[in-house]
Amino acid sequence: xxxxxxxxxxxxxxxxxxxxxxxxxxxxxAYAFNSSGTTSWPPAGFSTRWVEAAIENTGLRAAxxxxxxxxxxxxxxxxxxxxxxxxAVARYEFFGREAVxxxxxxxxxxxxxxxxMALSTTFATTGLPLGFLSIVVAHATFCVVLVYNNVIAxxxxxxxxxxxxxxxxxxxxxxxxxxxxxPAIRSAMLAGALLAFALSFDExxxxxxxxxxxxxxxxxxxxxxxxxxxxxxxxxxxLAAILLxxxxxxxxxxxxxxxxxxxxx
Amino acid sequence: xxxxRLAAIVGIVxxxxxxxxxxxxxxxxxxxxxxVGDGEGELSVLAWPGYAEDGSxxxxxxxxxxxxxxxxxxxxxxxxxxxxxxxxxxxxxxxKYDVISASGDASLRxxxxxxxxxxxxxxxxxxxxxxxxxxxxxxxxxxxxxxxxPHGRGSNLLxxxxxxxxxxxxxxxxxxxxxxxxxxxxxxxxxxxxxxxxAVVLMSTKPDLKITNxxxxxxxxxxxxxxxxxxxxxxxxxxxxDYTKQQQAFESGDATIGTTWQVITYLLQxxxxxxxxxVIKPVEGATGWSDTWMINxxxxxxxxxxxxxxxxxxxxxxxxxxxxxxxxxxxSKSCGLSQxxxxxxxxxxxxxxxxxxxxWYWQTPETACVDGRTDVKCKGFDDWVKAWTEIKx
Amino acid sequence: MTAQPFNxxxxxxxxAAWLHARPRVRLALLLAAPVAWLVVAYLGSxxxxxxNSFWQRDEFTGLVQRTFTLDNFVELLTxxxxxxxxxxxxxxxxxxxxxxxVLAFPIAFYMAxxxxxxxRGLLAVAVLMPLWSSYLIKAYSWRLILSEEGLLNWLLGPxxxxxxxxxxxxxxxxxxxxxxxxxxxxxxxxxxxxxxxxLEASSDLGARAxxxxxxxxxxxxxxxxxxxxxxxxxxxxxDYVAPSLITTxxxxxNLIFLNFGxxxxxxxxxxxxxxxxxxxxxxxVARRLGAFSSL
Numbered sequence: 001x002x003x004x005x006x007x008x009x010x011x012x013x014x015x016x017x018x019x020x021x022x023x024x025x026x027x028x029x030a031y032a033f034n035s036s037g038t039t040s041w042p043p044a045g046f047s048t049r050w051v052e053a054a055i056e057n058t059g060l061r062a063a064x065x066x067x068x069x070x071x072x073x074x075x076x077x078x079x080x081x082x083x084x085x086x087x088a089v090a091r092y093e094f095f096g097r098e099a100v101x102x103x104x105x106x107x108x109x110x111x112x113x114x115x116x117m118a119l120s121t122t123f124a125t126t127g128l129p130l131g132f133l134s135i136v137v138a139h140a141t142f143c144v145v146l147v148y149n150n151v152i153a154x155x156x157x158x159x160x161x162x163x164x165x166x167x168x169x170x171x172x173x174x175x176x177x178x179x180x181x182x183p184a185i186r187s188a189m190l191a192g193a194l195l196a197f198a199l200s201f202d203e204x205x206x207x208x209x210x211x212x213x214x215x216x217x218x219x220x221x222x223x224x225x226x227x228x229x230x231x232x233x234x235x236x237x238x239l240a241a242i243l244l245x246x247x248x249x250x251x252x253x254x255x256x257x258x259x260x261x262x263x264x265x
Numbered sequence: 266x267x268x269x270r271l272a273a274i275v276g277i278v279x280x281x282x283x284x285x286x287x288x289x290x291x292x293x294x295x296x297x298x299x300x301v302g303d304g305e306g307e308l309s310v311l312a313w314p315g316y317a318e319d320g321s322x323x324x325x326x327x328x329x330x331x332x333x334x335x336x337x338x339x340x341x342x343x344x345x346x347x348x349x350x351x352x353x354x355x356x357x358x359x360x361k362y363d364v365i366s367a368s369g370d371a372s373l374r375x376x377x378x379x380x381x382x383x384x385x386x387x388x389x390x391x392x393x394x395x396x397x398x399x400x401x402x403x404x405x406x407x408x409x410x411x412x413x414x415p416h417g418r419g420s421n422l423l424x425x426x427x428x429x430x431x432x433x434x435x436x437x438x439x440x441x442x443x444x445x446x447x448x449x450x451x452x453x454x455x456x457x458x459x460x461x462x463x464a465v466v467l468m469s470t471k472p473d474l475k476i477t478n479x480x481x482x483x484x485x486x487x488x489x490x491x492x493x494x495x496x497x498x499x500x501x502x503x504x505x506x507d508y509t510k511q512q513q514a515f516e517s518g519d520a521t522i523g524t525t526w527q528v529i530t531y532l533l534q535x536x537x538x539x540x541x542x543x544v545i546k547p548v549e550g551a552t553g554w555s556d557t558w559m560i561n562x563x564x565x566x567x568x569x570x571x572x573x574x575x576x577x578x579x580x581x582x583x584x585x586x587x588x589x590x591x592x593x594x595x596x597s598k599s600c601g602l603s604q605x606x607x608x609x610x611x612x613x614x615x616x617x618x619x620x621x622x623x624x625w626y627w628q629t630p631e632t633a634c635v636d637g638r639t640d641v642k643c644k645g646f647d648d649w650v651k652a653w654t655e656i657k658x
Numbered sequence: 659m660t661a662q663p664f665n666x667x668x669x670x671x672x673x674a675a676w677l678h679a680r681p682r683v684r685l686a687l688l689l690a691a692p693v694a695w696l697v698v699a700y701l702g703s704x705x706x707x708x709x710n711s712f713w714q715r716d717e718f719t720g721l722v723q724r725t726f727t728l729d730n731f732v733e734l735l736t737x738x739x740x741x742x743x744x745x746x747x748x749x750x751x752x753x754x755x756x757x758x759x760v761l762a763f764p765i766a767f768y769m770a771x772x773x774x775x776x777x778r779g780l781l782a783v784a785v786l787m788p789l790w791s792s793y794l795i796k797a798y799s800w801r802l803i804l805s806e807e808g809l810l811n812w813l814l815g816p817x818x819x820x821x822x823x824x825x826x827x828x829x830x831x832x833x834x835x836x837x838x839x840x841x842x843x844x845x846x847x848x849x850x851x852x853x854x855x856x857l858e859a860s861s862d863l864g865a866r867a868x869x870x871x872x873x874x875x876x877x878x879x880x881x882x883x884x885x886x887x888x889x890x891x892x893x894x895x896x897d898y899v900a901p902s903l904i905t906t907x908x909x910x911x912n913l914i915f916l917n918f919g920x921x922x923x924x925x926x927x928x929x930x931x932x933x934x935x936x937x938x939x940x941x942x943v944a945r946r947l948g949a950f951s952s953l
Contacts, residue, residue, distance in 0.1 A: 111896020245790030
């Protein structure tokens with residue numbers, strides 16, 4: 001009896017938490033289709049005018065494309081650095097190995113404002129310009145750990161015996177990588193890259209410090225808060241983000257074959 | 266051993282820190298341009314929200330598109346919320362913005378830091394028609410050199426919801442009341458410059474403090490002003506920098522009374538359904554602004570910049586902005602264009618210098634007192650910033 | 659797979675063979691780029707931040723003057739405001755971490771040990787999705803929900819209750835909401851790793867659910883909790899966007915941002931050292947608790 005009660009309580013709290021997570025997202029969707037531009041609840045009626053206005057808004061489109069460009073660049077760099085670092089730590093013993101694992105987490109574990117301030121003062125002190133590249137550098141830095149964690153977990157699980165067998169059979173290093181190692185880790189790499197893409201696309205605090213006038217989507221949203229005509233469009237941008245998020249999440253969860261969910265953050 | 270290490274580290278840091286020279290860069294010396302050529306095709310504008318409307322809010326409210334059509338200069342606008350933010354944007358992006366609408370608490374900082382260049386007023390024909398009261402002022406002219414075109418002027422106002430407050434307020438002092446009838450519903454501007462608003466109140470309520478200029482506060486005066494603000498703090502429900510934030514707060518009942526700009530009142534009254542608000546300049550006077558359009562000293566679009574200045578202070582456009590934002594236009598010819606424009610001028614006292622006697626345009630406080638006193642040191646901008654964070658708690 | 663004949667030694671092949679005999683060179687090549695990036699770019703920038711905190715700036719123009727001074731630290735340590743705000747921020751971060759842990763546990767447990775594999779996959783997707791929706795939009799949406807005439811008061815009104823409104827309690831709610839997925843996922847991973855045999859053995863020995871939780875499950879998920887808490891703590895510690903959207907209260911992030919915008923870069927840099935220090939300590943403690951083997 002108490003077992004049934006325990007089960008019921010568990011199910012109920014799961015549902016409650018899911019509701020807690022999703023109700024605010026439903027609110028965003030409701031406001032995106034609100035016929036009135038005001039913010040009072042409940043919404044006055046249904047209308048698609050904000051969606052139409054958002055599609056026509058050139059600033060929003062430009063910011064969207066900029067964010068995608070930055071996210072692609074940053075996650076590519078993070079992919080390269082993270083994979084390489086993961087191999088180094090997993091396959092070799094060396095002095096400072098623990099430190100690498102520790103330090104690679106710093107950019108994401110330290111508060112964004114600290115990272116933002118550090119990078120911003122560095123650019124100011126060295127006189128380097130802020131802009132697209134500085135944002136990519138910043139994003140790549142804290143995205144490395146996402147790739148690193150995913151790849152190293154997979155590399156450790158895969159073990160080096162297959163690679164050794166491949167070498168024993170006469171394959172050179174490149175062939176071994178291409179035909180044995182890479183297929184084993186590529187889904188982990190992709191999962192890490194997807195998480196890196198998501199983080200870069202949505203990041204706002206570090207971006208504000210390193211943007212130098214470039215408008216990414218989060219910065220566009222932030223600026224929209226202060227323009228009366230654009231405030232309702234913010235909800236439409238949110239709606240788009242929610243809809244778009246289904247695809248990569250679904251893909252990422254399918255990729256990681258270990259049952260511990262969709263990738264490691 | 267550990268102490269030794271620590272000392273060594275501090276020593277190294279000190280050496281590194283002192284090793285470089287000072288970072289201040291001198292203002293570039295200038296030859297004023299003698300003619301305005303063809304536009305360069307682009308212009309980046311840093312403006313107060315509402316100053317550079319391009320029709321995206323209301324197709325009828327658009328003076329950017331006509332400028333683009335006429336000059337071929339494609340305009341990108343970025344808005345800011347406070348003068349400090351504007352200055353910060355300018356200093357971290359020295360070549361990005363070509364023109365900026367600077368209030369008095371940004372204009373001199375921009376000049377002294379070398380970020381803006383002197384302007385040849387002969388190349389801005391509409392300058393001739395600017396009200397004399399706005400010309401050659403300390404915040405737009407330094408040592409006889411003009412640094413920009415005056416835009417217009419306005420006063421910060423006291424706004425309240427008429428359906429929630431029965432008796433109309435008449436003075437700022439009511440907003441600083443420790444136990445107001447409206448409770449925790451006050452909305453104030455979120456910038457250190459707001460300290461001047463409290464000083465304006467004390468100019469009336471505590472004349473023995475002898476405050477003659479709200480931006481020139483010595484130690485005793487400043488302490489009194491800070492106390493008044495700390496008294497107000499528990500009743501503040503909102504600090505706003507984005508005017509949409511104040512608009513939303515009044516709309517959704519999170520604020521009932523506050524300092525505002527006329528444009529916010531207009532927006533609330535034009536909502537559907539309209540929010541019942543009213544607005545006054547209280548009896549003590551108020552802080553306000555007198556803005557100047559300035560040109561970046563590193564601009565690569567100088568011709569477009571000059572054309573923009575001339576466009577913005579032309580009678581028609583200046584009248585449009587004044588009507589939209591809710592302020593007095595800078596161009597004297599803006600009032601005669603139509604009855605509506607004349608009404609706007611009258612409403613905002615464009616030609617009434619007496620009205621502006623108790624409006625204190627935003628300006629940066631300095632340790633050398635801006636009211637001319639030499640026997641005491643006043644609190645500088647640094648102290649205002651630190652005090653503001655302390656007041657907010 | 660065909661083997662290459664010996665006499666077709668291309669340069670690449672010979673290079674690969676040469677590398678094969680030299681593990682250290684291989685290691686160096688692998689490590690060069692990431693180490694250069696992390697150490698030079700990131701740790702280096704932290705060092706520059708540290709140096710900046712000893713500099714001054716011209717009050718009027720905001721230009722940084724590279725002259726050594728301890729004024730920033732004197733100001734920080736002698737003005738009670740900064741200690742108050744730091745304490746307030748750390749308290750909020752700790753409270754949010756606790757709440758996230760409490761809320762995350764039931765759903766993580768359900769996902770890890772009770773749900774069928776199909777439901778588990780669906781739930782994992784369901785928990786991950788909000789991570790991908792814009793943080794700014796979620797915070798803004800909460801501002802609307804918490805407002806006087808917003809959704810929360812509208813729901814609670816008929817019950818005669820009122821929501822917390824746009825206050826610190828409301829902010830606590832918002833932070834918990836924003837970072838919850840970051841706690842659920844590592845916790846789920848950690849709970850999943852516990853072998854069922856342990857739980858069965860515990861009940862075979864006569865322990866009730868509560869005892870099993872206290873003595874078996876909880877100690878085993880401490881690394882996972884520590885891992886998740888790194889995110890909830892750090893994200894709350896440095897955030898200034900959500901506080902400025904929801905409340906009028908200042909947190910460490912707001913102070914740093916305010917000084918950054920003044921602009922008073924050296925003082926902002928000095929201020930930044932506070933959350934940096936707190937987080938470094940937190941990371942060291944989390945490492946002790948095993949968070950890094952569980953990330």
